[in-house]
Amino acid sequence: MQKIKPFDHLILILGTLFLCVPVLMALMSSTHTAVDIHSNGLFITPGSNGYATYEKVLTHRGGFTGDVTGLLMLKNSLIMGFGFAIGKIVLSMMAAYALVYFRFRFATVLFWMIFATLLLPLEVRIMPSYQVMSQLHLLNSYTGLIVPLLASATGTFFFRQFFKSVPDELLEAARIDGAGPWKFFIDVLVPLSKTMMAAIFIIMFIYGWNQYLWPLLMTTDESFYTLMRGIKSILQVWVGSQIPDYNEAFALAVLAMVPPVAVVVIFQRMFIKGLTESDK
Amino acid sequence: MAELTLNAVGKTYSGGVKAVSGVDIQISDGEFIVLVGPSGCGKSTLLRMVAGLETVTDGEIHIGSRLVNQLDPAERDIAMVFQNYALYPHMTVRDNMAYGLKNRRTPKAEIETRVAEAARMLELGQYLDRKPRALSGGQRQRVAMGRAIVRQPAAFLFDEPLSNLDAKLRVSMRMEIRKLQQRLGTTSLYVTHDQLEAMTLADRLVVLNGGRVEQIGAPLEVYRKPASTFVAAFIGSPAMSLLDATVEGGRLMLEGHVLAEVDHKAGPVTLGLRAEDLRLVARGGVPMRVEYIEELGAHRVVHGMVGDQSLAVVDQGAEAPGDLIHIAADPARLHLFDAATGQRIDVRSRVGEFAR
Amino acid sequence: MTDTPLSAQGPTAPSFLHRLRDWWSGETANPVKRVQFGHGLTPWLFVLPQLAVVVIFFYWPSAQAVTSSFYIEDPFGFGSTFVGMENYADALGSKEYLSTAWFTAFFCVVVTALALGIGLLLAVKADKVIRGAESYKTLLISVYAIAPPVAGLIGMMFFDMHMGPFTRLFAFFGHELRVGVDYWDTTIALITISVWKQIPYNFIFFLSGLQSVPVSVREAALIDARSGWRRFKDVTLPLLAPTAFFLLIINITYTMFDTFPIIDVIVKDKPANNPMTLVYKVYLDGFKGNDIGGSSAQSVILMVVVAALTVLQFRFLERRVHYG
Numbered sequence: 001m002q003k004i005k006p007f008d009h010l011i012l013i014l015g016t017l018f019l020c021v022p023v024l025m026a027l028m029s030s031t032h033t034a035v036d037i038h039s040n041g042l043f044i045t046p047g048s049n050g051y052a053t054y055e056k057v058l059t060h061r062g063g064f065t066g067d068v069t070g071l072l073m074l075k076n077s078l079i080m081g082f083g084f085a086i087g088k089i090v091l092s093m094m095a096a097y098a099l100v101y102f103r104f105r106f107a108t109v110l111f112w113m114i115f116a117t118l119l120l121p122l123e124v125r126i127m128p129s130y131q132v133m134s135q136l137h138l139l140n141s142y143t144g145l146i147v148p149l150l151a152s153a154t155g156t157f158f159f160r161q162f163f164k165s166v167p168d169e170l171l172e173a174a175r176i177d178g179a180g181p182w183k184f185f186i187d188v189l190v191p192l193s194k195t196m197m198a199a200i201f202i203i204m205f206i207y208g209w210n211q212y213l214w215p216l217l218m219t220t221d222e223s224f225y226t227l228m229r230g231i232k233s234i235l236q237v238w239v240g241s242q243i244p245d246y247n248e249a250f251a252l253a254v255l256a257m258v259p260p261v262a263v264v265v266i267f268q269r270m271f272i273k274g275l276t277e278s279d280k
Numbered sequence: 281m282a283e284l285t286l287n288a289v290g291k292t293y294s295g296g297v298k299a300v301s302g303v304d305i306q307i308s309d310g311e312f313i314v315l316v317g318p319s320g321c322g323k324s325t326l327l328r329m330v331a332g333l334e335t336v337t338d339g340e341i342h343i344g345s346r347l348v349n350q351l352d353p354a355e356r357d358i359a360m361v362f363q364n365y366a367l368y369p370h371m372t373v374r375d376n377m378a379y380g381l382k383n384r385r386t387p388k389a390e391i392e393t394r395v396a397e398a399a400r401m402l403e404l405g406q407y408l409d410r411k412p413r414a415l416s417g418g419q420r421q422r423v424a425m426g427r428a429i430v431r432q433p434a435a436f437l438f439d440e441p442l443s444n445l446d447a448k449l450r451v452s453m454r455m456e457i458r459k460l461q462q463r464l465g466t467t468s469l470y471v472t473h474d475q476l477e478a479m480t481l482a483d484r485l486v487v488l489n490g491g492r493v494e495q496i497g498a499p500l501e502v503y504r505k506p507a508s509t510f511v512a513a514f515i516g517s518p519a520m521s522l523l524d525a526t527v528e529g530g531r532l533m534l535e536g537h538v539l540a541e542v543d544h545k546a547g548p549v550t551l552g553l554r555a556e557d558l559r560l561v562a563r564g565g566v567p568m569r570v571e572y573i574e575e576l577g578a579h580r581v582v583h584g585m586v587g588d589q590s591l592a593v594v595d596q597g598a599e600a601p602g603d604l605i606h607i608a609a610d611p612a613r614l615h616l617f618d619a620a621t622g623q624r625i626d627v628r629s630r631v632g633e634f635a636r
Numbered sequence: 637m638t639d640t641p642l643s644a645q646g647p648t649a650p651s652f653l654h655r656l657r658d659w660w661s662g663e664t665a666n667p668v669k670r671v672q673f674g675h676g677l678t679p680w681l682f683v684l685p686q687l688a689v690v691v692i693f694f695y696w697p698s699a700q701a702v703t704s705s706f707y708i709e710d711p712f713g714f715g716s717t718f719v720g721m722e723n724y725a726d727a728l729g730s731k732e733y734l735s736t737a738w739f740t741a742f743f744c745v746v747v748t749a750l751a752l753g754i755g756l757l758l759a760v761k762a763d764k765v766i767r768g769a770e771s772y773k774t775l776l777i778s779v780y781a782i783a784p785p786v787a788g789l790i791g792m793m794f795f796d797m798h799m800g801p802f803t804r805l806f807a808f809f810g811h812e813l814r815v816g817v818d819y820w821d822t823t824i825a826l827i828t829i830s831v832w833k834q835i836p837y838n839f840i841f842f843l844s845g846l847q848s849v850p851v852s853v854r855e856a857a858l859i860d861a862r863s864g865w866r867r868f869k870d871v872t873l874p875l876l877a878p879t880a881f882f883l884l885i886i887n888i889t890y891t892m893f894d895t896f897p898i899i900d901v902i903v904k905d906k907p908a909n910n911p912m913t914l915v916y917k918v919y920l921d922g923f924k925g926n927d928i929g930g931s932s933a934q935s936v937i938l939m940v941v942v943a944a945l946t947v948l949q950f951r952f953l954e955r956r957v958h959y960g
Contacts, residue, residue: 005764005765008761008764008765009761009765009768011757011758011761012758012761012762012765012768012772015754015757015758015761015776015835016772016775016776018832019775019776019779019832019835019836020775020778020779022790022791022794022832023778023779023782023790025790025801026790026793029793037799038798038799039799040799041799041800041801041804042793042794042799042800042801090685091685091686091689092686094682094683094685094686095682095683095685095686095687097682098678098679098680098682098683099683100669101669101672101673102672102673102674102678102679102682103672103673103674104676104679104680107679110683110687113687113690113691113695114683114686114687114690117690117694118946119939119942119943119946119947120694120698120939120942120943121889121893121942123893123896123915123918124701124893124915124918124935124938124939124942125694125697125698125701125935125939126918126919126922126935127701127704127918127919127922127923127928127931127932127935128696128697128698128700128701128704128932128935129693129697130923131697131700132692132693132696132697132700136692147689147693148689148693150686150689150693151689151690151692151693151694152694153686153690156686164669168669171669180673181673181678182678185682206781209783210781210783210784212783212784212785212896212897212900213896213897213900213919216900217923228783228785228786228897231785231786231789231901232785232900232901235789235792235901235904236904246793246799249789249793250790250793252789253786253789253790256783256785256786257781257782257783257786260781260782260783261778261779261781261782263781264777264778264780264781265774265777265778268773268774268777271777272777272840272844275840275841276840276841276844331855331859332858332859333855333858352858352862353855353858353859354858354859354860354861354862355862358859359859360855360856360859362852362855362856363852364850364852365852366850366852366853366855366856367853367856368853368856368857368871369853369875370874370875370877379860379861379870380859380860380861383860383861383862383863383866427856
């Protein structure tokens with residue numbers, strides 16, 4: 001017997017407001033001028049300065065060397081998100097395939113070597129990682145931005161679980177039909193994993209897009225700045241300025257959050273599936 | 281224990297889909313009623329409306345003298361056995377059975393007595409401290425039964441409780457449920473899609489089709505006098521053969537053969553023949569070409585064609601596919617249905633060529 | 637899907653040596669698949685890319701962290717001296733380190749408790765209502781995708797000393813909020829932003845946990861108990877326990893590590909009188925203070941803590957898979 005309970009809705013509305021109003025205010029305030037914000041506070045209604053602000057943030061060269069524009073940072077963030085998601089899927093699917101479908105020497109040792117990476121997040125070894133990267137001359141490069149982040153077994157773990165749930169009969173049938181390990185992988189397993197790949201892609205894209213600490217360390221050359229790195233530098237410029245560029249900071253924040261939020265909202269079902277099944 | 285009255289009960293979902301409509305059932309105290317029908321016929325919805333798990337959009341449901349339409353499930357004094365048992369996975373068998381009683385502030389000693397009694401009846405004594413996951417399917421089923429029994433409710437509601445068990449266990453549990461119910465004398469409403477289960481358990485059957493009641497009656501009554509072609513085809517195994525026949529000048533004709541003389545206006549009718557009512561004759565009768573044979577041990581079911589219509593006959597003989605056999609039946613055992621509506625036509629039929 | 641990494645080893649092999657040999661040669665007691673492809677080079681080709689990345693970017697730096705934690709590096713980079721456990725002793729003995737550790741613990745407890753509590757409350761309500769459920773869900777989930785630094789930036793504006801709405805709110809109640817200057821005011825801001833960012837994650841998991849409670853079990857509870865609170869406490873909550881435990885570990889890890897950008901945005905490299913977490917201190921000491929040995933020692937201490945947490949989580953996961 002379902003009855004409408006106003007109290008339940010009240011709590012949900014309060015929760016939704018708490019979570020969403022700050023985002024809305026960031027969006028709205030980005031369309032007002034810095035002076036306006038400085039004297040009147042944040043806005044919940046749209047202003048008229050939006051075009052000018054976004055035009056400036058996207059195209060005007062800024063930063064210390066005067067090289068970096070919002071568009072460039074947007075491009076770098078996209079490279080980071082796509083590169084990380086694709087790299088993660090390719091590496092982890094291959095490794096999981098080897099670990100699940102092959103019987104070979106040292107398989108268990110390899111298994112433990114790879115899965116031990118789940119123990120330690122990047123943050124606890126940033127200093128030595130930085131040193132390694134500089135020894136390898138990978139600072140200020142896309143490789144340096146993306147590849148080290150792939151050294152975690154989350155994706156491998158997920159695909160391993162998925163492959164284990166694939167019925168054994170499928171491999172048996174494929175072998176009877178004369179498929180070898182490569183054919184089986186490409187003709188059977190990859191097509192079968194499509195939804196899983198999509199779900200993982202969404203999670204990993206957001207993860208890559210949202211990286212902060214690693215780009216902060218890896219990039220001193222502004223042409224490699226991502227939006228997250230841009231946020232750091234816009235705040236550094238603030239120190240000492242009379243009226244900080246509130247509107248531009250908000251515009252940058254909006255640029256940085258629109259793509260991942262859009263992905264989550266549009267692919268909500270798949271995103272939840274990927275999240276709840278991969279993290280467990 | 282109580283009577284159960286359903287008065288013009290109906291269910292319309294918010295989208296406008298009618299799941300159940302105009303159901304009138306009067307269930308007396310201690311009666312075992314089985315709701316039977318194919319999937320999607322509304323039998324589960326009806327049961328869940330009695331339980332209070334679905335709202336009642338039309339009509340009234342009374343349990344005893346109380347109108348329960350607006351009551352919460354916990355206030356209706358019913359107990360339910362679910363298809364997948366719905367045991368609380370984190371509670372022991374004992375706690376599963378005691379939970380409903382605890383919430384009703386039953387004294388501790390009383391709870392213990394009742395749980396012990398139910399455990400004894402269901403032979404669950406040694407499993408009381410186990411969690412459901414450590415039990416077999418049959419044992420879980422018993423716990424679900426026990427949870428209902430300890431409550432001593434006004435009515436038991438069963439939602440296909442045996443369909444998750446294997447065939448052998450199903451038959452023995454069926455017997456146990458019937459014995460338990462007779463011993464406790466609790467009014468019961470039981471949902472199943474299995475007509476055999478329905479026939480063996482019920483005091484009275486309610487055959488549902490498309491959310492409406494097709495027929496209510498004792499199992500044998502429904503079997504002998506199905507109210508419609510739907511009931512005729514659904515109850516009984518092998519299913520009743522339904523053939524197109526005609527009445528011409530007071531004579532019932534099938535594929536050019538006169539079967540009997542009937543008091544009915546001329547025109548097409550649907551003829552129903554149960555395989556077990558037919559017999560083989562050496563000459564006369566209706567010729568049938570044998571197509572294939574189901575060997576069942578005790579007897580065999582011979583399937584064949586009369587003209588271009590199929591028919592089944594129960595027999596002990598030794599005919600083979602391809603043979604031409606002749607069949608006949610007692611005219612009293614012919615079932616006639618309106619060709620358009622499928623409703624039963626009660627006519628007196630006299631001896632015809634068919635019976636010779 | 638019954639075993640997790642920790643149970644891949646055969647649980648009851650005859651002898652230790654025997655087990656070790658099997659383990660080493662890759663012959664596990666229960667192979668993952670009934671039929672597998674044979675030996676040869678192919679599996680190596682498949683596993684090699686991941687292996688290379690792991691070795692170069694995980695094991696090498698981790699080993700380096702351990703090594704350099706035993707050395708003191710010359711600030712000008714001319715050489716280093718072996719000092720044994722001195723870096724550890726320095727870290728664990730320093731008042732600053734200990735107060736950072738205490739703050740991290742406090743921060744973890746408060747953020748985790750609030751984020752879990754609010755997440756659970758919202759999930760329970762969203763699971764209950766029918767009208768508008770999808771819209772609530774979409775809105776509540778969307779914040780998940782916002783990066784911590786963006787959350788930090790928006791939060792910073794809300795706590796801005798000049799025009800932040802929260803600052804004005806506090807002023808209304810007679811408290812002058814000075815985020816970035818006052819220790820506890822900054823703490824309030826950090827907690828608010830960190831909780832805000834983490835609620836959607838907990839909400840998603842609690843909601844999917846709630847929705848995986850079988851409908852018939854809920855209905856059985858509906859027949860057994862009149863009060864909704866009782867049904868929640870006796871049936872729903874125990875069935876959510878595994879999800880809650882999983883989230884507990886995740887939230888602790890989140891507060892320890894993923895709040896880094898939030899702290900960085902709010903505190904802005906000015907540790908002066910501001911609270912910070914252990915990870916932030918590792919970063920400050922290593923990159924701003926150039927104390928590589930000390931920073932590495934702190935890293936290693938953190939590694940031990942995190943590894944312990946993760947092992948705990950896996951051990952629990954293993955049991956949880958067999959639940960129900």
